[in-house]
């Protein structure tokens with residue numbers, strides 16, 4: 341039975357955190373472009389630079405951290421000198437600790453079930469990994485976890501842009517996690533809402549569970565799914581079987 345696995349890898353956005361990603365991105369980009377309005381002529385230019393630097397992180401093949409890839413590309417696109425890049429990073433970190441952390445006011449977030457699931461698994465002695473696409477600094481990941489009412493300390497690893505050098509859906513992202521936590525695919529379960537980005541874990545032999553409350557439709561993806569249901573059903577499943 342898949343629930344017997346020792347290590348549970350959880351996606352964040354749309355899985356533990358019940359927000360529509362598109363709606364979230366709109367508020368996120370707006371807040372960012374207000375904060376950094378001095379760097380670009382206009383908001384579109386800024387968002388373009390952000391998107392391109394993010395795409396570069398997603399293509400990262402492991403030579404440097406995602407953070408380095410992002411900073412290099414973003415600085416180049418907005419024409420920053422090296423010293424200014426350091427300053428940029430300080431500003432990004434401040435942003436994620438302050439303005440970003442307040443974005444939850446725009447969303448209705450269902451905290452009860454995901455937080456109960458994490459607590460239950462923790463009490464059962466499961467090892468937990470937050471396998472969120474590592475495109476954010478730690479402050480950005482911890483803020484989103486706190487929106488979900490979940491304590492970052494419950495996870496032995498949070499994947500962030502400064503501790504990873506691959507991103508989803510590259511299966512090497514999951515290999516990098518296994519190396520970091522000293523585990524084999526057969527020890528792990530991946531629980532997510534994206535048949536592609538979370539599903540690519542199955543290329544290594546990690547079993548996939550899909551939480552369908554915010555399921556992302558992917559027509560052309562056919563990764564094997566060991567179980568699929570709502571977060572409420574998943575909560576019932578672990579409470580009866582574990």
Ligand SMILES: [Mg+2]
Nearest residue numbers: 351353354533
């Ligand atoms: Mg997701």
